[in-house]
Amino acid sequence: MINAADIINISLIGSTVRLATPLILASMGGLYSERAGIINIALEGIMLSGAFTGAAIAAKTGSPWLGLLAALLAGLLVAAIHAVACIKYRADQVVIGTAINILFLGVPALFSKAFFGSSGSTPQLELEQRIPNFLIYVAFLVVPLTYFVLFYTRFGLRLRMVGESPEAADTAGVNVEKMRYLAVLISGLLAAAAGAYLAIGQNSLFTRNMTAGRGYIALAALIFGNWHPVKTLLACLFFGLAEAVSIRMQGVVDIPNQFIQMVPYILTMVVLAGFIGRVHPPKAIGQPYVKERR
Amino acid sequence: MQRIVDALLFPLLAVISAFIVGAIIVLLVGDNPIRVYEIFFASAFGTVDGISYTLFYATPLICTGLAVAIAFRCGLLNIGAEGQLYVAAFAAAWVGFTLDTSKWIVIPLCMIAAMIAGGIWGGIPGLLKARFGSHEVINTIMMNFIAVGITSYLTQYHYRIAGDPILQTKPIFEQAHIPRMSAMLAPFGIAFPAWLPLNLGFLIAIVACIVVYIFLWKTKWGYELRAVGANPSAAEYGGINVSRSIVIAMCLSGALAGLVGINEVLGYRYRYYDGFSANYGFTGIAVALLGRNHPLGIFLAAILFGALVRGGLFINIFSDRVSKDLVVVLQAVIILFVACEAIFLFLQKRNTGGKS
Numbered sequence: 246m247i248n249a250a251d252i253i254n255i256s257l258i259g260s261t262v263r264l265a266t267p268l269i270l271a272s273m274g275g276l277y278s279e280r281a282g283i284i285n286i287a288l289e290g291i292m293l294s295g296a297f298t299g300a301a302i303a304a305k306t307g308s309p310w311l312g313l314l315a316a317l318l319a320g321l322l323v324a325a326i327h328a329v330a331c332i333k334y335r336a337d338q339v340v341i342g343t344a345i346n347i348l349f350l351g352v353p354a355l356f357s358k359a360f361f362g363s364s365g366s367t368p369q370l371e372l373e374q375r376i377p378n379f380l381i382y383v384a385f386l387v388v389p390l391t392y393f394v395l396f397y398t399r400f401g402l403r404l405r406m407v408g409e410s411p412e413a414a415d416t417a418g419v420n421v422e423k424m425r426y427l428a429v430l431i432s433g434l435l436a437a438a439a440g441a442y443l444a445i446g447q448n449s450l451f452t453r454n455m456t457a458g459r460g461y462i463a464l465a466a467l468i469f470g471n472w473h474p475v476k477t478l479l480a481c482l483f484f485g486l487a488e489a490v491s492i493r494m495q496g497v498v499d500i501p502n503q504f505i506q507m508v509p510y511i512l513t514m515v516v517l518a519g520f521i522g523r524v525h526p527p528k529a530i531g532q533p534y535v536k537e538r539r
Numbered sequence: 540m541q542r543i544v545d546a547l548l549f550p551l552l553a554v555i556s557a558f559i560v561g562a563i564i565v566l567l568v569g570d571n572p573i574r575v576y577e578i579f580f581a582s583a584f585g586t587v588d589g590i591s592y593t594l595f596y597a598t599p600l601i602c603t604g605l606a607v608a609i610a611f612r613c614g615l616l617n618i619g620a621e622g623q624l625y626v627a628a629f630a631a632a633w634v635g636f637t638l639d640t641s642k643w644i645v646i647p648l649c650m651i652a653a654m655i656a657g658g659i660w661g662g663i664p665g666l667l668k669a670r671f672g673s674h675e676v677i678n679t680i681m682m683n684f685i686a687v688g689i690t691s692y693l694t695q696y697h698y699r700i701a702g703d704p705i706l707q708t709k710p711i712f713e714q715a716h717i718p719r720m721s722a723m724l725a726p727f728g729i730a731f732p733a734w735l736p737l738n739l740g741f742l743i744a745i746v747a748c749i750v751v752y753i754f755l756w757k758t759k760w761g762y763e764l765r766a767v768g769a770n771p772s773a774a775e776y777g778g779i780n781v782s783r784s785i786v787i788a789m790c791l792s793g794a795l796a797g798l799v800g801i802n803e804v805l806g807y808r809y810r811y812y813d814g815f816s817a818n819y820g821f822t823g824i825a826v827a828l829l830g831r832n833h834p835l836g837i838f839l840a841a842i843l844f845g846a847l848v849r850g851g852l853f854i855n856i857f858s859d860r861v862s863k864d865l866v867v868v869l870q871a872v873i874i875l876f877v878a879c880e881a882i883f884l885f886l887q888k889r890n891t892g893g894k895s
Contacts, residue, residue: 286676326875336878339616339676340824344874347821351867358862359568461680468677501696503688510681510688517673526674 257489262381263447265485267292267439267456269384271463272470272477273391274435280395280472281428282408282529286342287327288436289460290349294319295437296444297353300367300451301360309376309445313438316445320437321430323349328429332422335533346460354453365453367444375449380442387435391474404428408527411534421534436460465513471525484509550829550836552883553876554843560872561865570860578857579850589849591720591737595807597845598737599624599799599816601744603823604841605751606661606795608832610675612755613788614768619664619679620796621820622686623657627797629690630656631804632811635711636698642714646805649715650743653800660686661793662786669782675789683820694813706813717805740802747798748834754791764788796820817848818867825870828877844870 271288278285298319303312323345330341354365361367395401406414407424415421439459444451462484470477491505562572583593603620610617617623631653638645664678691706698708717740721733755761766774767784775781799819804811826844830836847870851863876882 284676286680330875330879334879334881336881337616339618340828340874340878343618343821343824344871344878347818347825347874348868348871350818351864351871354864355564355568355862355868358864359860458684461684464677465681501692503692503695507685507688510684514667514673514678514681517677518667518671519673 257486257493260489260492261482261486263485264488265481266381266384266446267442267459268463268466268481268484269388269478270380270439270442271436271460272466272481273384273387273474274432274439275464275467276391276395276432276472276474276477277404277428277435278432279467279530280408280527281404281425282411282527282532282534283328283331283425283429284338284342284531285327285429285432285436286339286464287323287345287460288432288439288463289456289458290342290345290347291320291323291327291433291436292440292443292456292460293346293349293353293454294323295440296455297349297356297367297440297451298437299441300370300444301356303370303374303445304361304368304450307374309370309374312445313376313380313441316437316441317434320433320435320440322433324429324433324436327433328426331429331533332425335535338531350454353451357451367451370445370449372449375445377446380438380446383438384442388474388478395474405527407534408529411529411532415534415536421536425534436463439463462509465509468513468526469509469516472527546831546833546836549880549883550831550840550877553829553873553880556876557869557872561869564865564868565861568860570858575854575858575861575865578853579846582853583846583850588732588735591731591735593842593845593849594741595735595737595845596848597841598741598744598802599819600822600826600841600844601838602747602798602802603796603819604826604830604837605747605834606792607823607827608830608834608837609751609755609764609795610661610788610792611827611832612768613764613784614771615665615668615675615785615788615792617661617664617679617789617792617796618676618824619661619682619686619820620792620823621816621818622679622683623660623793623796624799624803624816624820625686625690626660627653627657627793628800628804628815629693629708629811630797631800632708632711633698635715635804636709636810638715639712640714642716645712645715646717649711649805650801653797653804654794655797657797657800658790658794661796662790665786665789668789669785687814690811691813694811698811707808708811710810711804715805716809717801719806736807738802738806740798740806743798743801745838747795748838751795752834760784760787796823822870825874825877828874 271292275285275288295316299312299316302315303309327341327345330336331338357363357365357367403419403424407421411421443455466480466484467477469480487508491502495502565572565575582589584590606620607617631649634649634652664675667673667678668675694706694708700709717738720737721731724731763779764784766779767781771781803815822844826837826840830840847866851866854861855863
């Protein structure tokens, strides 16, 4: 007999928070980039780069903090590739994002074979080599911080302006390219932190494709949350809850797991089609900005 | 002539640059790039076996490359070929293990089922785009995950042989098998090893290239589709039904991705195997970009990527430092370079500067 208390109880809150953490970090990252007008499909790839680098460096040095630092640097580097391609060379942002996601299916496996002798994973860390809670606090601090930065600082105003109307921003003396570079780099830091959380916070090693589509779910949460930090947080918590429930229901309830896993994806499509309110993506999203010669 | 040079120059530069990046990575992980590339080319093109495996691996990529390209020509980015080929392959398998009739009936039905299933899966994001303006990129990504979920559910709960530890359906009837190259060449007295998986699916992919070429450049619908891709507002002003073109492009795109199911299910595995696709849908983006969204270019690009798959398997065996994932990296770097064509523009500037 199914006991509802087995599924819905106090520890469900804890697992929801833990499962939502990488989504929150990554979707806040995506928020900076997309609010500035650069589509960031590469969240998945950046998360993988952070997860692998974090776990690899933590395993080599024994220090999770060095691992986290290295993960953030890796995220910056990958985001820089995305930024240069999209901003300097005006490449298609979705295509570049997809390329980065493919790249980081390959890179971790390639390097783990060479340096750890196993194709796809890093060595198991000791328990004390993990940082289980630190990044959860960070994630929940990043949301109000992002809200404040976005709506109450000059930087935030400029960021939104660059994403809504780069021409107007340019006329007002804002350096559009610089703002977009900064936004994409912040996005890289946060997405890499999300990846590091998976590898050295929640788990204790990197495994092949360990993000399992979380970068895309973070993107879905961003759309679901209408590119607004607080609403995006709620979306992440909801998707985290869905995952937590689906894990608990395995073997307890006779609903195939696949259906619960599909929930975020179906909801996103419904929201995008405008069945629940309207979505307002940043107006200049996806468009490279070509400065007019004066 | 100049046109051909221009069309070939950037893709070639992109491939060469990617191989240079690959060589640097090989050095970084501690192997000899010349040795690795030697293994790579010898295994992909050195023998009849090698070439036919290369063509076999190229087959799904021709299909997904065409799928991405036809959407691209209409100004749409179909990142959902992966999901489309999964539902299509499942549909082909379902017809194949359900209908126990003559091969002249069941094989065409399997193929039609694959194309319809893929077409519907591609058509839904097209319809959502045309009707609600929701972005096809996000919707195709979401539908990839939904396709994986549904096919894996159907396989696991309904069509698996009881007790089978592998997540795969029961086999299709023998009448639904399409002939392999050995069987097709035998009547002509050509001996071809029977174990090679190259099959009728490859010829179907070639026919698809020709059909797509004729459709895009010789028919009214194809013309309208390209007009929408070139400039949607001008097309609309010129009396073209933009919404209809978008839906048609996405349906055709999905149907082309669905052809992968024919090669995979009817010609190779003879059953639906959960998660069979080695990123064919995403590699299709690379193939289409490198092939400049032209069927001939796509055919050539797919063969290069097929060779990468084949070569990767051998690198995996013969190098203890480099794994077959080098191939995935090369694919990604090729996309990066092709998408950032502007990197190479300085070469062209210098050229035209010299001429004028």
